[in-house]
Amino acid sequence: MKKKHFWILAGLILLIFLSIPFIHILKIKWNETDHKIKIPKGYTNDASQLNLTKVDTIINVPNHKNEIQEQLRKIIKYAQENKLKISIAGARHSMGGHTIYPDGIVLNMLPYKHMELDTINNILTVGSGALWEDAIQYLDNYGKSIAIMQAFSSFSIGGSISVNGHGWQKNLPPISSSVVSFTLMNDKGEILNCSREENEELFKLVIGGYGLFGIILDVKLNVVDNVALRYKYIQLKSENYLSYYKKFISENPNVNLVFGRLRISDQLFLEEATLNFFEKTKQSPNPLQQEKEKSIESKRLVFRGSTNSEYGKRLRWDLETGMNHVSNNNIYSRNDLLNDHVSLIENKDTTSTDILHEYFIPENNFNHFIQDIKPVLKNTEIDLLNVTIRGVQKDNDSYMNYARENVFGFVLLFNQKKTERQEKAMKELTNYLVDVALKNKGTFYLPYRLHIDKAKMRKSYPQADSFFRLKLKYDPNEIFNNKFYQHYK
Numbered sequence: 218m219k220k221k222h223f224w225i226l227a228g229l230i231l232l233i234f235l236s237i238p239f240i241h242i243l244k245i246k247w248n249e250t251d252h253k254i255k256i257p258k259g260y261t262n263d264a265s266q267l268n269l270t271k272v273d274t275i276i277n278v279p280n281h282k283n284e285i286q287e288q289l290r291k292i293i294k295y296a297q298e299n300k301l302k303i304s305i306a307g308a309r310h311s312m313g314g315h316t317i318y319p320d321g322i323v324l325n326m327l328p329y330k331h332m333e334l335d336t337i338n339n340i341l342t343v344g345s346g347a348l349w350e351d352a353i354q355y356l357d358n359y360g361k362s363i364a365i366m367q368a369f370s371s372f373s374i375g376g377s378i379s380v381n382g383h384g385w386q387k388n389l390p391p392i393s394s395s396v397v398s399f400t401l402m403n404d405k406g407e408i409l410n411c412s413r414e415e416n417e418e419l420f421k422l423v424i425g426g427y428g429l430f431g432i433i434l435d436v437k438l439n440v441v442d443n444v445a446l447r448y449k450y451i452q453l454k455s456e457n458y459l460s461y462y463k464k465f466i467s468e469n470p471n472v473n474l475v476f477g478r479l480r481i482s483d484q485l486f487l488e489e490a491t492l493n494f495f496e497k498t499k500q501s502p503n504p505l506q507q508e509k510e511k512s513i514e515s516k517r518l519v520f521r522g523s524t525n526s527e528y529g530k531r532l533r534w535d536l537e538t539g540m541n542h543v544s545n546n547n548i549y550s551r552n553d554l555l556n557d558h559v560s561l562i563e564n565k566d567t568t569s570t571d572i573l574h575e576y577f578i579p580e581n582n583f584n585h586f587i588q589d590i591k592p593v594l595k596n597t598e599i600d601l602l603n604v605t606i607r608g609v610q611k612d613n614d615s616y617m618n619y620a621r622e623n624v625f626g627f628v629l630l631f632n633q634k635k636t637e638r639q640e641k642a643m644k645e646l647t648n649y650l651v652d653v654a655l656k657n658k659g660t661f662y663l664p665y666r667l668h669i670d671k672a673k674m675r676k677s678y679p680q681a682d683s684f685f686r687l688k689l690k691y692d693p694n695e696i697f698n699n700k701f702y703q704h705y706k
């Protein structure tokens with residue numbers, strides 16, 4: 218072969234090699250549909266897309282304080298008289314029908330989103346239907362930020378309090394610890410103020426109470442300063458995660474936000490990890506950025522490209538770790554970092570759905586847990602998309618407490634086909650993973666699919682029996698109801 222031909226051929230091979238990732242990503246885009254699945258009139262569903270249920274009515278609450286109270290009293294009276302149940306819905310990102318009761322009334326709380334900041338005491342008063350993104354947008358104008366919230370900002374404040382969510386704020390307890398007080402409308406239509414000093418028992422029950430004790434209306438939350446944060450990143454062996462966490466996170470007072478991620482491609486499966494953290498700087502934070510559509514879409518496609526594809530999983534790990542290198546030392550405002558929309562991972566394949574799990578594991582059993590879940594995850598037909606790790610400190614506030622000591626939350630995201638076969642496989646998988654969590658003295662998170670039976674649930678939550686007894690004390694007619702309650706009570 219002539220020298221010139223050799224170089225042309227080599228160039229062509231290199232071009233083909235370099236195009237493979239683009240072709241892979243483009244294939245994902247071509248195969249996607251932008252048709253959203255329509256929910257038929259008279260029905261409702263949740264983020265699992267596996268809970269289509271016929272309901273009596275869906276009522277959008279008003280935004281005004283006086284109007285909402287009057288309307289809700291009428292609804293409660295009507296429900297009592299007509300023996301109807303009421304379920305309460307925020308952004309419906311719980312996955313087990315926690316916002317749904319068959320043939321019941323659904324209250325859509327999202328319109329109730331008034332906001333007011335007490336700048337002297339740093340307390341935000343907010344309607345429970347407000348999304349975290351609304352609150353971030355509002356607080357940004359005052360140089361303030363949310364103290365504790367989830368990884369995405371697309372959830373409602375009432376929903377997050379009712380699951381007692383947690384996020385990636387460094388070494389903090391769940392949201393409960395940032396709640397000063399809230400008002401609750403009970404089964405009689407009365408408004409009760411709940412805090413650590415007033416109606417203390419209800420305060421504990423409602424936080425992480427899955428909408429079973431009444432309707433949360435106005436919430437007072439502690440807020441913190443918005444700050445500029447510098448991104449840092451370490452790639453490490455997962456067996457060294459705890460020692461690195463101690464050195465670079467726990468012992469570094471400047472760290473403000475932190476999460477870890479485990480490698481999920483076949484090679485080095487769960488053996489490699491990244492530790493991503495953000496340190497306070499002396500700079501002033503920039504104002505909140507508006508959505509950067511294009512970069513969000515390319516990140517989403519890289520993420521979706523990992524579904525059921527070993528090549529895609531490797532590509533995503535390589536691209537993300539490569540990008541981490543590039544972004545090392547970049548500066549972001551805290552509010553920008555907290556303001557990620559869930560559309561970043563949106564699944565547009567209508568034949569499948571993404572399902573979350575989370576397990577809270579005490580520090581001592583961190584490495585055992587990773588070793589124990591490896592064979593379980595390898596032996597399932599369900600596709601693992603992501604494993605994120607966050608530290609959650611002991612929670613002293615909620616009754617259905619899942620962080621009874623300092624724990625690490627392992628968040629596992631799966632892609633599941635909407636078939637009976639995969640539903641069965643997911644149920645089996647969940648049961649194996651809960652067994653592993655129990656073996657490692659851990660708990661599982663309750664907002665997801667209802668695949669665990671009552672007896673096993675009580676091994677994780679020994680307080681469940683008294684929780685459900687107290688439900689009957691406060692709501693004897695079980696007017697506030699949903700599939701979560703029906704399954705576990």
Ligand SMILES: Cc1cc2nc3c(=O)[nH]c(=O)nc-3n(C[C@H](O)[C@H](O)[C@H](O)COP(=O)(O)OP(=O)(O)OC[C@H]3O[C@@H](n4cnc5c(N)ncnc54)[C@H](O)[C@@H]3O)c2cc1C
Pocket residue numbers: 264304305306307308309310311312315316326345346366367368369372373374375376377379380381382383384426427428429431432433434559573664699
């Ligand atoms: C992609 C994704 C990412 C997630 N990330 C996290 C995370 O990082 N951390 C975490 O902790 N969780 C996470 N979750 C889990 C959890 O489902 C959400 O935290 C929760 O759903 C947030 O609020 P929501 O508005 O969607 O609540 P919904 O699903 O609408 O409601 C949840 C519960 O709250 C009750 N409720 C809602 N509003 C009120 C009200 N005003 N009064 C009384 N009860 C009410 C409902 O009845 C229901 O039982 C995630 C879920 C998904 C799908």
